[in-house]
Amino acid sequence: MAIQFYENLSPEVKAVFKLDTPNTSYVIGVVDTEQFLGHIYYGQRLNDYHLAHVLRVKEGAMVPSVNNRDRVAFLDSFPMEYPAGGLGDYRESCIGIETAAGNMGLSLNYVSHKITEGKEGLSKLPASFGEKNECTSLEILCEDSLTGLKAVLSYTVFADVDVITRSVRVVNDGKEPLYLTRVYSACLDMDDRGFEAVSLHGSWARERHIQCVPVSHGRLSVESIRGESSHQDHPFMALKTKGTDQDHGEVYAMHFVYSGNFKVTVQSDPFDQIRMTMGIHPEGFKWKLMPGGEFQAPEVVMVYSDEGLGKMSRTLHDFYRNHLIRGTYKDKKRPILINNWEATYFDFNTEKLIAIAKQASELGIEMLVMDDGWFGNRFDDNRALGDWNVNEEKLPGGLKYLVDEVNKLGMKFGIWFEPEMISPDSDLYRAHPDWAIAIPGRTGSLARNQFVLDITRREVLEHTYESVARVLRSANIEYVKWDMNRTLSDIGSTDLSADRMGEFYHRYVLAVYELQGRMMEEFPYLLLENCSGGGARFDPGMLYYSPQIWCSDDADAIERLKIQEGTALIYPLSAIGAHVADCPNHTVGRTTPFETRGHVALAGTFGYELDVTRIPEEDRNMIPEQVAMYHKYNDLVREGDYYRVASYSENHYFDCYGVVSKDKKEALYTFVQVLGRPNCRSRRIYFKGLDPDVRYRVEGEEEVYLGDVLMKAGYLVRDLHGDFKSRLIHIVEVK
Numbered sequence: 001m002a003i004q005f006y007e008n009l010s011p012e013v014k015a016v017f018k019l020d021t022p023n024t025s026y027v028i029g030v031v032d033t034e035q036f037l038g039h040i041y042y043g044q045r046l047n048d049y050h051l052a053h054v055l056r057v058k059e060g061a062m063v064p065s066v067n068n069r070d071r072v073a074f075l076d077s078f079p080m081e082y083p084a085g086g087l088g089d090y091r092e093s094c095i096g097i098e099t100a101a102g103n104m105g106l107s108l109n110y111v112s113h114k115i116t117e118g119k120e121g122l123s124k125l126p127a128s129f130g131e132k133n134e135c136t137s138l139e140i141l142c143e144d145s146l147t148g149l150k151a152v153l154s155y156t157v158f159a160d161v162d163v164i165t166r167s168v169r170v171v172n173d174g175k176e177p178l179y180l181t182r183v184y185s186a187c188l189d190m191d192d193r194g195f196e197a198v199s200l201h202g203s204w205a206r207e208r209h210i211q212c213v214p215v216s217h218g219r220l221s222v223e224s225i226r227g228e229s230s231h232q233d234h235p236f237m238a239l240k241t242k243g244t245d246q247d248h249g250e251v252y253a254m255h256f257v258y259s260g261n262f263k264v265t266v267q268s269d270p271f272d273q274i275r276m277t278m279g280i281h282p283e284g285f286k287w288k289l290m291p292g293g294e295f296q297a298p299e300v301v302m303v304y305s306d307e308g309l310g311k312m313s314r315t316l317h318d319f320y321r322n323h324l325i326r327g328t329y330k331d332k333k334r335p336i337l338i339n340n341w342e343a344t345y346f347d348f349n350t351e352k353l354i355a356i357a358k359q360a361s362e363l364g365i366e367m368l369v370m371d372d373g374w375f376g377n378r379f380d381d382n383r384a385l386g387d388w389n390v391n392e393e394k395l396p397g398g399l400k401y402l403v404d405e406v407n408k409l410g411m412k413f414g415i416w417f418e419p420e421m422i423s424p425d426s427d428l429y430r431a432h433p434d435w436a437i438a439i440p441g442r443t444g445s446l447a448r449n450q451f452v453l454d455i456t457r458r459e460v461l462e463h464t465y466e467s468v469a470r471v472l473r474s475a476n477i478e479y480v481k482w483d484m485n486r487t488l489s490d491i492g493s494t495d496l497s498a499d500r501m502g503e504f505y506h507r508y509v510l511a512v513y514e515l516q517g518r519m520m521e522e523f524p525y526l527l528l529e530n531c532s533g534g535g536a537r538f539d540p541g542m543l544y545y546s547p548q549i550w551c552s553d554d555a556d557a558i559e560r561l562k563i564q565e566g567t568a569l570i571y572p573l574s575a576i577g578a579h580v581a582d583c584p585n586h587t588v589g590r591t592t593p594f595e596t597r598g599h600v601a602l603a604g605t606f607g608y609e610l611d612v613t614r615i616p617e618e619d620r621n622m623i624p625e626q627v628a629m630y631h632k633y634n635d636l637v638r639e640g641d642y643y644r645v646a647s648y649s650e651n652h653y654f655d656c657y658g659v660v661s662k663d664k665k666e667a668l669y670t671f672v673q674v675l676g677r678p679n680c681r682s683r684r685i686y687f688k689g690l691d692p693d694v695r696y697r698v699e700g701e702e703e704v705y706l707g708d709v710l711m712k713a714g715y716l717v718r719d720l721h722g723d724f725k726s727r728l729i730h731i732v733e734v735k
């Protein structure tokens with residue numbers, strides 16, 4: 001049994017739960033007095049459950065039942081499994097309430113539990129999944145005796161991967177309505193071992209750069225209150241022990257399966273303990289629970305690695321590929337697409353698109369994606385969002401004609417939408433000005449000249465769904481790029497009463513999930529790619545609906561090294577939308593070799609974002625070769641184990657990463673020399689992830705090397721000259 005419950009272990013600790021994955025254990029204790037739930041252990045797998053002695057309840061003076069005089073001292077130092085606020089625990093709390101009388105404190109104590117095989121889904125929320133033989137779940141029911149508030153803490157352990165998922169469901173079992181003012185999904189109270197916090201930060205065109213800072217006294221938080229997971233911060237944090245690198249050291253990671261406001265905190269307390277929490281951001285959140293009402297908090301994915309950040313990455317990659325990503329394209333190669341955004345921006349018509357498609361199909365590209373600008377009066381980005389009718393001036397003969405023509409070329413067809421938005425200059429806004437999110441009487445803040453639709457309103461959601469579905473039903477559309485180009489502000493909804501306005505942000509995210517869930521149900525064959533001004537809603541929540549997400553509007557090969565390094569730290573390469581774009585690059589003005597652009601985009605979904613009819617001939621001539629490269633390596637890239645070999649963010653000269661097949665018979669390493677270095681024409685790199693006892697041949701070379709040698713003594717990348725140069729090093733087992 002992967003989850004065990006042991007009783008009568010010590011006079012102070014009534015019972016322990018021991019949760020095991022293949023290589024990790026997680027242990028929770030139930031204190032005998034008042035049934036507080038305490039966190040005992042998370043780390044390498046243990047073979048014994050006698051751990052009650054490490055829970056700090058023996059310090060007699062601290063136990064409330066023995067010494068109620070110092071109850072606050074107990075509450076403020078005990079390692080809580082799911083801490084509640086207001087009664088004396090002054091660290092970050094996981095749950096807060098306001099009763100009908102305006103009171104705030106609560107205490108959640110163990111009542112009962114249930115252990116089952118398999119895993120239930122979460123109501124209205126994305127969540128990881130597993131069959132009965134793949135995972136075991138535990139539900140611990142806790143209760144606040146005064147208010148009758150119940151919290152069900154859910155845990156699932158997986159048999160094939162070292163992941164524990166957590167979530168919390170809150171039920172108002174009292175007689176009075178109450179407000180939830182915060183409800184986080186996970187907490188880790190552990191001894192502080194001098195941790196450093198790894199997190200991901202950025203901006204538009206600079207998403208998910210890695211940051212590592214020491215954890216110290218005071219609270220460190222990573223958060224978004226933008227209504228989406230955001231360009232700026234990411235719903236992820238890992239704590240690592242000092243000296244931890246890609247291959248060594250301990251890592252505790254939390255990743256949030258959610259696409260809206262979030263907060264991750266870590267703090268070191270005066271007792272040399274740390275508390276790490278993750279959940280929906282409490283700012284702007286207040287959820288009314290009527291008697292009998294329930295609130296489901298989203299899921300957190302937890303990973304412990306004792307082999308550095310690399311193992312954490314590979315664990316998360318496997319987990320997302322096998323237990324979160326769904327649908328037709330879950331394990332399938334994606335068609336190589338060409339997107340017309342950077343090729344034409346708004347200046348296109350049927351003729352231009354067909355010319356691009358024709359040339360692209362001859363080169364082996366498999367799908368044309370028509371980006372922004374095909375609908376309403378959308379001649380620029382100032383208008384028409386919400387008017388999802390084909391602009392026949394641009395597309396004479398309509399959408400079906402264009403799609404059929406593209407299909408005749410042997411290509412699939414994809415389309416761009418930004419369904420959650422409304423332009424003030426649109427027929428939709430003129431008909432329904434109240435459909436935009438707004439605070440009555442206040443001039444709304446525009447971003448890219450657009451407002452956000454209030455999809456928390458049923459009629460708006462229904463209209464939004466139909467607008468998209470109607471287009472998808474009208475032609476053979478096989479791919480959708482679902483964009484979201486501004487953050488939320490000016491929160492106000494005509495449908496929510498004052499006592500419910502604090503529910504808006506979460507209801508908005510639920511509406512997005514409902515829209516995408518419905519779309520994938522009606523059109524299950526679609527390849528959905530989420531996008532948000534590049535990668536502002538790149539999170540595990542969206543991954544549940546779309547197997548790939550546009551990673552960044554910055555497709556410059558060099559900028560992408562950092563963006564893709566941060567993204568691949570926690571996401572499989574199969575999820576990372578990456579294209580070869582035009583040069584000089586539209587975002588940074590840099591010119592990089594076409595070959596390098598292809599190599600970097602290969603570590604993602606692969607596609608093109610340029611006008612193939614207008615690029616230099618020598619670049620165009622390279623496309624069939626790149627197409628062949630994609631077909632040759634994509635299975636390996638999509639399914640293999642990812643190893644970070646060297647980081648340009650750290651060394652400022654070169655980047656190197658590899659993908660190794662699960663059976664270790666084949667590997668592909670990508671080496672990019674960002675800047676040429678004087679008097680330095682070769683560089684030794686140490687491959688990772690190979691079988692030390694297997695002999696490998698580097699493609700194009702005669703010599704055979706032992707895996708052990710390639711990893712310990714390394715491999716020399718020679719003849720390096722020039723900036724932005726890249727190499728693919730493909731190695732295969734020799735029998």
Ligand code: GLA
Pocket residue numbers: 341371372381416483485531532533534550552553
């Ligand atoms: C966003 C996307 C781009 C493109 C434009 C269109 O910025 O990230 O790829 O689709 O919108 O307006």
